[in-house]
Amino acid sequence: MRIAQVAPLYESVPPKLYGGTERVVSYLTEELVKMGHEVILFASGDSKTKAKLIPICPNSLRFDKTCKDPLIWHLYMIEEVLKRAKFFDVIHFHTEYLHLPLATRYNLPFVNTLHGRLNLSEYVPFFKIFKNAPFISISYSQRKPLPWLNWVANVYHGLPEDLYKFKPQHGTYLAFLGRISPEKRPDRAIEIAEKFGMKLMIAAKVDKADETYFKEVIKPMLKSPWVEFIGEIGEKEKNEFLGNAYALVFPIDWPEPFGLVMIEALACGTPVVAWRCGSVPEIIEHGKTGFIVETIEEAVNFLEEVKNLNREDCRKSFEERFTARRMAEEYLNVYQRVILKEVYKRAV
Known part of the structure; x- marks a missing residue:
């Protein structure tokens, strides 16, 4: 399967320090590559991946002191994704809502994981316009402010199984x-x-x-x-x-x-x-x-x-x-439903 992963540009993938969304995108991307899929990652140029990287900006924007307008880089990235859209079996956006006005106007096989909080009043009129687009939550609690969105799946985050070593003894702080x-x-x-x-x-x-x-x-x-x-x-x-x-x-x-x-x-x-x-x-x-x-x-x-x-x-x-393998398998199930156009039915 040819899968596009579209990451935010504020941090590299994976981040050098803090950065939850970009870290999850990295774990998912590397696991999908390990499972034999062709993954194309749209991210900052300082990202590290075994997938094919399409660098959008030279460096992650949080550490780029010359960047005055991070929004313009994200819009540029969405344009680069859309130019290549016909080559992907599925496009997985992690950019919250920026892509929705364009992605929904074309017959694109895409899905959208929302990573942030949704309890902002200004979200309601915007998301109502795009409520039938396919959304994925990262917890059922996250859905509560916008229960009427087309929630096609809930996928909890996962980590590589060997990333952290088990410490059997209780610590001291x-x-x-x-x-x-x-x-x-x-x-x-x-x-x-x-x-x-x-x-x-x-x-x-x-x-x-x-x-x-x-x-x-x-x-x-x-x-x-x-x-x-x-x-x-x-x-x-x-x-x-x-x-x-x-x-x-x-x-x-x-x-x-x-x-x-x-x-x-x-x-x-x-x-x-x-x-x-x-x-x-x-x-x-x-x-x-x-x-x-x-x-x-x-x-x-x-x-x-x-x-x-x-x-x-x-x-x-x-x-x-909460392993990355479990996360990747659940996302693959969603991707198959995207290809079969099942995600455009009402929420699961």
Whole structure:
């Protein structure tokens, strides 16, 4: 099968540091190549892949200080995809909504995975225009704001099975990994660590949009003796960081569409203590692979119980539910339905 994968250009595929969507696109692309499919990846020029790479811009846009308008590069990429459309059996867009006005005007065999939050009021009039296009969610929770879209499948993210090594021993610190932002609630994580009495290691990036929040809210909290801020880390450092942790603390305050860090922790055997928000109840099995909480007090109390969890159950959950092979197989099933034009029927 000839499959086009169309990635966002903000990060390389895979990203050098933070970047959930581009990381998932990389895992999917490499798995499809391994399975014998001809994959063409549209991405930034600094991407690394065994597929055929069509570079759109020289470097990922987040690290390109000369780029003043990232939108123009994405529109250019969509044009490059459409010019080659007749050569693909299926086109898989990961660019949220940018391609929809053009892709729906042509008889293109395409499908669209939505990776972001959908609970924005301005999305409603736009997506209603394109509600019959084939959409894929990354959690059932993600669908809730737009239940009337033509949801043709739900495909949970997956990781290569050998990417993270299982660590059987409980670690000695709490881990917070991802992004410093109000909706990720690192302030909650710090308060939990202080009340539980265990060191919190924070490995996170600070986007420009969140610099004020970091300086005014989080930076003063980093003076706590219970906190160590190590900044943004990449793929190579994650295994040790997550695997050696007692638990991953995931105290989000927004409808997280998926939360890749949760399955990264599970792959290492590390339990997750997470807020009951977004996709969390679909990923974490309460009392088995972690605990789902609604208050700081609950988080502190359940952290005491983490030592009684079997870390092998966490790894087993990852192997059974969240591998890249399982993800690729489910997407291939959708691609077949695209080719047979079955995805243009009502939602599954």
